[in-house]
Amino acid sequence: MRKILQPILAVVLGLTLGLGVTWIAGESPWHVLRILGRGAFGSSYDFGMTLFYATPLIFTGLSVAVAFHAGLFNIGAEGQLTLGALAAAAVGALWPGLPAPLAPVLAGVAAIVAGTCWGAIPGWLRARRGSHEVINTIMLNFVAAGLASYVALYLLKNPDSQNPETRPMGAGYLIHQFGFFGGAPVSAALPLAVGTAFLIWMLLWKTALGFEIRAVGQSESAARVAGIDTGKIRILAMAIAGGLAGLVGIGEVLGNAGKFRLGFSPDYGFLGIAVALLGRNQPLGVVAAALLFGALHKGTADLDMETEHVTRELSLVLQALIILSVSAEGLWSWMKKRGQT
Amino acid sequence: MAEGFTAAVELRELSRRCGNVAANAGINLRVEPGTIHGVIGENGAGKSTAMKILYGVMQPDSGDIFIDGKKCVWTSPTDAIAMGVGMVHQHFMLAGPYSALDNILLGAEPRRWGMIDRKRARARLEALASQYGLPVDWDRPIEELPVGIQQRIEILKLLYREARILILDEPTAVLTPQETNDLFCNLKKLRSEGKTILLITHKLREVMAFTDRVTVFRAGKVTGEVQTAQTTPQELASLMVGRKVVLNINVSPASPRPEPAIEIAGLSLAGEGAGSRHSLSNVSLRVNRGEIVGIAGVEGNGQxxxxQAMLHPRDARCRTSGTVQFLNEDVTAWEALKIRDLGVAVIPQDRQHEGLLLERPVSESFLLGLQRNPAFSRWGLLNSGNWQAAATRAMKEYDVRPGDLTMPAGRLSGGNQQKLIVAREFQRQPRVLIAAQPTRGVDVGAIEFIHERIVRARDEGAGVLLVSFELDEILALSDRILVMYEGRIVAEFNRGGVSERELGLKMAGS
Incomplete structure (x- = not known):
């Protein structure tokens, strides 16, 4: 019970602080709160956009959470999702004529494989070479961004557009979009994300591999003495994390744009860290936290347009305040534990 | 001594709760000045809590501390040391690369014009060292000094801070028998100079040999305070455990079969860095099924x-050359999990870091290493029913208390943590048992239990390799004894074929 209550309290605290900031900026907190709520949930379109933003956050939140269970900090979800999206778009650009059931499956597999490989690299470097995954994932984010620019601007450039993007993929690639969200691009990627969260829950809590991943994260030395190949588990966990981030490409490329657009992600990969933190690295918690961050993202976008003093940057301030109060809550229980011993 | 004398230390009705447990419930303790006072008790009996309160890292919920008859309230060890109370921890609090001198000064540097006045400090320390007969090489980095000397430096650190009351927590756990003798000679000298010493230990032999009075703790209370000369180890053990305990289990002679359980040939591991000595050099040994082979040695001599080399022979960080065979299979190139699946059970040296998932429920520590066992998982899916049922059964059979599977393993007492590990490892029906320090820091009741299980495993045909730094344990259990020194096996004895003194000398490399 407390495990659920504390993150909720942290969110309320963060939101209150955030409204305090808008009040200082000269907006009535009540007014701001109303716009936020209406922006995120006011119409079927608004709610659809909330879900649209939440979908990639579920994937990246799960990605960070799985790595975290293995005792690894995946800051590379941004790069992994970039390459996932790029790979899906590349398949579509190279073979635009493929028919429906085959095309999206092939592109989806490409997205997963690309993300998996990009995640496995820092996993391998950590396990076999001992270099820290935080540094390697951050650096690989830059490599992925550079690679994506090169492909989108030179190899697969869309000749009919001024924007940095790849050639559109054929119609056979696009996956189902739900009609009842007033045009918001909510696609089959959403149920895929929720289903994936369930599978990850199964993996972590119901399988021997998941137990091994968690054992390595809890105590590498104990896992090693127990005969678990800790290096292999670390590589695997990072590969799974990468694959999860790569899945973002399905929603964006196959379910929304139909091509790879440079800079499509408003830092989904980094927000995934906050989502995992708020969701306590539990798949169900990640889904809930992703919905909250999706709603914040959509709501604060409206604030920018509908208020005088509050700009888009406030979205980040709000999110930051929530993250801070969540981590402060962790700090608080840690201090309490210390006081006892 | 009669009441009415001012006690050096007096704890009156000290109580302290830790979570839901009353770690101390009305502790009364009186230590006469100029004596060596033993404090004994099982793990979790509350002796550490009482000592932590006494030197200021913990505050009591209620009760009072009197030092030399004066009531003291303190909020940190700094207050305690100012009143002359200091502690030597079981794990030394030393900065490895610093010299002995700097380690002693750290935190109490004499200053002159903003600089450390080493000259003055040195003169004072040399006077102290000669007064108490504790010579030390002041300028060597402390990590290069033997443990016995490191401990001496810890004691000097307290004397330098003018401590009159010294608390020593398990001081002999890491010492050779010779170093232990030196330590107790020094303690006696300190006593004759008027210092008061509290000795926390679980070794009844040391209590009997070196203390004047003993206080026994059990379950947060004091169950007895006796004059050492008027008690027996048996009586103390019963006070500690609350029932009669067999101190030395009778080990029947082994009937080893000629089948080898463990065969190691020419095992070596190069030291780190060029030119450093080998951590293991050319170790060969054989353990037959149905016998216990003990490896005696001081900690840090390659055990x-x-x-590690036996369990991870593939790993280049663990083995540079040599072969490892279990049960006639050459496993040198095998993965660790496959080796364990042959029926190799391991009681690791450091139960907290190598044996358990401390923050996770007990049931998960029970599963660790067994997660791929067909009884507990199929097609990679865990069979929760079987797993929980087996864990419940094992907790009962191995008397792990409390038997709550959802409690974090880190909250169990040391003895119960160890029994949990034994319970798990014996699920494998071991044909080979590697037990490293199986009873370190474990109470007498659990020691008795674990020793019985090890002997029973032997009698059921397992080959047992026992690594222990406790001579008593090695001598009591081993059918054959090998001595390790600086990464080599330097001597071999049969049961009864060696005296304690001789073994101690071999362990020290002579």
């Missing part, structure tokens, strides 16, 4: 490296 952990030997175990």
């Amino acid at each position: 952990s490296e030997l175990l």
Whole structure:
């Protein structure tokens, strides 16, 4: 019970602080709160956009959470999702004529494989070479961004557009979009994300591999003495994390744009860290936290347009305040534990 | 001594709760000045809590501390040391690369014009060292000094801070028998100079030999305070455990079969860095099924490296050359999990870090290493029913208390943590048992239990390799004894074929 209550309290605290900031900026907190709520949930379109933003956050939140269970900090979800999206778009650009059931499956597999490989690299470097995954994932984010620019601007450039993007993929690639969200691009990627969260829950809590991943994260030395190949588990966990981030490409490329657009992600990969933190690295918690961050993202976008003093940057301030109060809550229980011993 | 004398230390009705447990419930303790006072008790009996309160890292919920008859309230060890109360921890609090001198000064540097006045400090320390007969090489980095000397430096640190009351927590756990003798000679000298010493230990032999009075703790209370000369080890053990305990289990002679359980040939591990000595050099040994082979030695002479090399022979960080065979299979190139699946059970040296998932429920520590066992998982899916049922059964059979499977393993007492590990490892029906320090820091009741299980495993045909730094344990259990020194096996004895003194000398490399 407390495990659920504390993150909720942290969110309320963060939101209150955030409204305090808008009040200082000269907006009535009540007014701001109303716009936020209406922006995120006011119409079927608004709610659809909330879900649209939440979908990639579920994937990246799960990605960070799985790595975290293995005792690894995946800051590379941004790069992994970039390459996932790029790979899906590349398949579509190279073979635009493929028919429906085959095309999206092939592109989806490409997205997963690309993300998996990009995640496995820092996993391998950590396990076999001992270099820290935080540094390697951050650096690989830059490599992925550079690679994506090169492909989108030179190899697969869309000749009919001024924007940095790849050639559109054929119609056979696009996956189902739900009609009842007033045009918001909510696609089959959403149920895929929720289903994936369930599978990850199964993996972590119901399988021997998941137990091994968690054992390595809890105590590498104990896992090693127990005969678990800790290096292999670390590589695997990072590969799974990468694959999860790569899945973002399905929603964006196959379910929304139909091509790879440079800079499509408003830092989904980094927000995934906050989502995992708020969701306590539990798949169900990640889904809930992703919905909250999706709603914040959509709501604060409206604030920018509908208020005088509050700009888009406030979205980040709000999110930051929530993250801070969540981590402060962790700090608080840690201090309490210390006081006892 | 009669009441009415001012006690050096007096704890009156000290109580302290830790979570839901009353770690101390009305502790009364009186220590006469100029004596060596033993404090004994099982793990979790509350002796550490009482000592932590006494030197200021913990505050009591209620009760009072009197030092030399004066009531004291303190909020940190700094207050305690100002009143002359200091502690030597079981794990030394030393900065490895610093010299002995700097380690002693750290935190109490004499200053002159903003600089450390080493000259003055040195003169004072040399006077102290000669007064108490504790010579030390002041300028060597402390990590290069033997443990016995490091401990001496810890004691000097307290004397330098003018401590009159010294608390020593398990001071002999890491010492050779010779170093232990030196330590107790020094303690006696300190006593004759008027210092008061509290000795926390679980070794009844040391209590009997070196203390004047003993206080026994059990379950947060004091169950007895006796004059050492008027008690027996048996009586103390019963006070500690609350029932009669067999101190030395009778080990029947082994009937080894000629089948080898463990065969190691020419095992070596190069030291780190060029030119450093080998951590393991050319170790060969054989353990037959149905016998216990003990490896005696002072901690840090290659025992952990030997175990690592046996369990991870593939790993280049664990083995540079040599072969490892279990049960007639050459496993040198095998993965660790496959080796364990042959029926190799391991009681690791450091139960907290190598044996358990401390923050996770007990049931998960029970599963660790067994997660791929067909009884507990199929097609990679865990069979929760079987797993929980087996864990419940094992907790009962191995008397792990409390038997709550959802409690974090880190909250169990040391003895119960160890029994949990034994319970798990014996699920494998071991044909080979590697037990490293199986009873370190464990109470007498659990020691008795674990020793019985090890002997029973032997009698059921397992080959047992026992690594222990406790001479008593090695002598009591081993059918054959090998001595390790600086990464080599330097001597071999049969049961009864060696005296304690001779073994101690071999362990020290002579």
